[in-house]
Amino acid sequence: MEKGKSIPEEKETIEKNILSLYKECENFISSDECTKNLRNELEESIPDCLTVLRKWMDDLENSDHGIVIAGETSAGKSTLINKLFEKQLFRGRNNESTSTICKLRNSKRIRVITTDMRGQREETDMTDKCNLETKEGVKMLRNFLKDLTDLTSSEKSVTFNSVEVEFPIPFLGGNMILVDTPGIGGSGNVTDKLIKYLPNALLFIFMINAGSAGGMQNDRLPEIIRAIVLLHLENEMPCFDPRNAIFITNKWDTLYSEDDSSDEDEETKTWNTLKFDIKNRWPSVRDELIFKMNLKDLQTP
Ligand SMILES: Nc1nc2c(ncn2[C@@H]2O[C@H](COP(=O)(O)OP(=O)(O)OP(=O)(O)O)[C@@H](O)[C@H]2O)c(=O)[nH]1
Numbered sequence: 001m002e003k004g005k006s007i008p009e010e011k012e013t014i015e016k017n018i019l020s021l022y023k024e025c026e027n028f029i030s031s032d033e034c035t036k037n038l039r040n041e042l043e044e045s046i047p048d049c050l051t052v053l054r055k056w057m058d059d060l061e062n063s064d065h066g067i068v069i070a071g072e073t074s075a076g077k078s079t080l081i082n083k084l085f086e087k088q089l090f091r092g093r094n095n096e097s098t099s100t101i102c103k104l105r106n107s108k109r110i111r112v113i114t115t116d117m118r119g120q121r122e123e124t125d126m127t128d129k130c131n132l133e134t135k136e137g138v139k140m141l142r143n144f145l146k147d148l149t150d151l152t153s154s155e156k157s158v159t160f161n162s163v164e165v166e167f168p169i170p171f172l173g174g175n176m177i178l179v180d181t182p183g184i185g186g187s188g189n190v191t192d193k194l195i196k197y198l199p200n201a202l203l204f205i206f207m208i209n210a211g212s213a214g215g216m217q218n219d220r221l222p223e224i225i226r227a228i229v230l231l232h233l234e235n236e237m238p239c240f241d242p243r244n245a246i247f248i249t250n251k252w253d254t255l256y257s258e259d260d261s262s263d264e265d266e267e268t269k270t271w272n273t274l275k276f277d278i279k280n281r282w283p284s285v286r287d288e289l290i291f292k293m294n295l296k297d298l299q300t301p
Pocket residue numbers: 071072073074075076077078079080091092093094095096097098099181182183184207250251252253254293294295296297
């Protein structure tokens with residue numbers, strides 16, 4: 001590390017250097033100095049290289065580097081976020097609930113920022129009245145968020161394009177944000193919001209309800225996977241590596257019935273079918289990134 005510089009400052013300097021390197025490459029490729037032969041060779045190794053370069057620059061400058069949690073309605077996406085933060089930020093509901101893209105970002109202050117469909121932003125700073133170390137503080141934020149993100153509490157929530165929630169989240173460094181998304185297969189324009197957000201994603205966590213008959217067959221997840229594969233092929237997500245996808249199969253407890261002696265067979269069969277389906281639809285998936293969970297059983301303090 002350079003003497004006298006903090007890690008964020010150091011990171012900023014590195015980003016600036018990479019950005020100016022990209023810009024130099026862009027200028028060179030666009031100039032007469034770049035011969036036709038060289039340009040052809042470049043095109044062969046990186047098709048449409050100027051566009052790709054521009055996307056890399058956009059990604060570096062873009063403040064949104066999202067870890068996106070996606071999946072069918074009620075698969076347990078918001079529950080996963082609650083567990084990760086060890087805070088009940090979102091209410092668990094059996095019905096389609098999350099209505100909008102919800103971005104969680106690390107910040108010293110506690111703030112909620114809404115952006116409506118016309119791009120109008122509204123910010124509420126709760127730092128002075130909300131202590132997230134206490135149950136009351138978490139409840140205050142949860143109730144505030146309920147009206148902005150939860151379809152079951154307020155119809156107004158669908159009018160937002162996104163809701164950003166900022167509070168101290170030490171494990172989210174740099175520009176990384178965690179993104180809760182509306183369930184696929186929910187009300188029409190809710191899925192559109194997710195599709196529009198996809199190019200900002202760097203990593204995906206796909207949630208699958210193991211308890212729903214047929215698992216991934218009946219799940220709407222394949223729809224979103226197709227959209228991602230397409231965007232990736234079109235170079236719309238050059239900074240996303242398909243090997244960085246995590247699959248969480250959830251709600252295994254709902255698979256069992258008390259008097260069914262073939263439970264274990266059923267579970268093994270479902271697990272094998274789900275893994276087969278996942279590998280089929282996402283060939284670059286790594287075995288160690290397919291998980292089996294009962295999020296509801298994990299205690300939230
Ligand atoms: N039985 C059981 N229920 C669970 C489990 N995980 C989550 N749930 C419940 O499933 C319901 C839906 O969970 P959510 O986390 O709201 O699901 P979601 O994917 O965010 O749903 P949308 O926001 O509508 O897309 C809630 O009532 C949760 O408490 C689990 O492992 N087992």
